[in-house]
Amino acid sequence: MATEQHSRIPRTAGLIATIPVAIAALYVIMYVLFPPLFERFWGATCGTVDTWLVCSSFVQHGFTAGVLIGVTAPVVGAYLVNRQMALIGEALAHMAFGGVAIGLFVGAAVPSADYPLLFALVAATIAALCMQYIAIKTDGYADIPIAIMLTGGFALGIAVISYGVTFHSTVESYLFGDILFVPFENVQLMVGLTLVVIGTITLTHKQLLFITFDREAARLARIDVRFYDTLLIVLTALVVVAAMQILGAILVAGMLVIPVAAAMQITDSFNRGLILSVAFGQIAVFVGILLSAWWNIATGAMIILVAIALYFASLLARMLS
Numbered sequence: 001m002a003t004e005q006h007s008r009i010p011r012t013a014g015l016i017a018t019i020p021v022a023i024a025a026l027y028v029i030m031y032v033l034f035p036p037l038f039e040r041f042w043g044a045t046c047g048t049v050d051t052w053l054v055c056s057s058f059v060q061h062g063f064t065a066g067v068l069i070g071v072t073a074p075v076v077g078a079y080l081v082n083r084q085m086a087l088i089g090e091a092l093a094h095m096a097f098g099g100v101a102i103g104l105f106v107g108a109a110v111p112s113a114d115y116p117l118l119f120a121l122v123a124a125t126i127a128a129l130c131m132q133y134i135a136i137k138t139d140g141y142a143d144i145p146i147a148i149m150l151t152g153g154f155a156l157g158i159a160v161i162s163y164g165v166t167f168h169s170t171v172e173s174y175l176f177g178d179i180l181f182v183p184f185e186n187v188q189l190m191v192g193l194t195l196v197v198i199g200t201i202t203l204t205h206k207q208l209l210f211i212t213f214d215r216e217a218a219r220l221a222r223i224d225v226r227f228y229d230t231l232l233i234v235l236t237a238l239v240v241v242a243a244m245q246i247l248g249a250i251l252v253a254g255m256l257v258i259p260v261a262a263a264m265q266i267t268d269s270f271n272r273g274l275i276l277s278v279a280f281g282q283i284a285v286f287v288g289i290l291l292s293a294w295w296n297i298a299t300g301a302m303i304i305l306v307a308i309a310l311y312f313a314s315l316l317a318r319m320l321s
Helices: 002-048 057-082 086-109 116-138 143-163 168-176 184-213 215-220 225-247 252-264 270-295 299-320
Strands: none
Touching: 002 057, 002 184, 057 086, 057 184, 057 225, 057 252, 057 270, 086 116, 086 143, 086 168, 086 225, 086 252, 116 143, 116 168, 116 225, 143 168, 168 225, 184 215, 184 225, 184 270, 215 225, 225 252, 225 299, 252 270, 252 299, 270 299
16 A cells, blocks of 8 residues: 555656646647747648638638537547546536626626636636536536536626626627637647647546446546546536637537537447547538638537538438437
């Protein structure tokens, strides 16, 4: 026992020591490396395809944000769907919407604190931890706490909106999604969130896979099931906040679930399904943005409709095979 405790101390200390290094690396990528890479890529693309759909800065921001969402949402959603936790994404999206409303209200009063996505991130993370606590106490993710979060987050947002009437149009962009509303600073934030999510999933994939399909065996293998449950739901909160400006709080859960559901119709392998779900996510984002520009339809809605079309196509392919 003593030997095991001593072996854990250096391992934990080493993990803690890497956190400042990881934060520094994340900062360098987001604020030093990413901006020139972004300019170089889109500059070359605009030079090759000289059209407003490629050369407009707001579309460039939207496409970049959409690509990131098309990766992170299906990756996290693959674990949620296979654990029958799909509605948790919807609940966290509604809580994030409440956080956005608070952030906009505070920002209107204190301009230096005008960071609505940060408030959304805090609200969604707190909601994720509360849901995990309730799940531990009630032995499962029951419908009641999810319903409370779904209605509570929306009610909070509506209450704040009804009090502060000066930012309705801004709130609507977070509620329904708006590709024109993604500033470059938020694209940088999404790059950071994407790196955190993908890096964490890469490091913990085996443990998350274990607890997804055989929780009892994971406990016998001395895997900290509660810790990885909490980690997964916090990652879901990060993805939800990252996707809000493109898809909106109402539709964001669709990107967590629908590409994964489509992939599950084609393959029974989790790893192949993970890759397919990301591919479907990218198709939904690219085709959805293009169709929304051509038909003048809301971008978030079009992305989800394309994802649903992919789901029915994969379902038909399975029926015909």
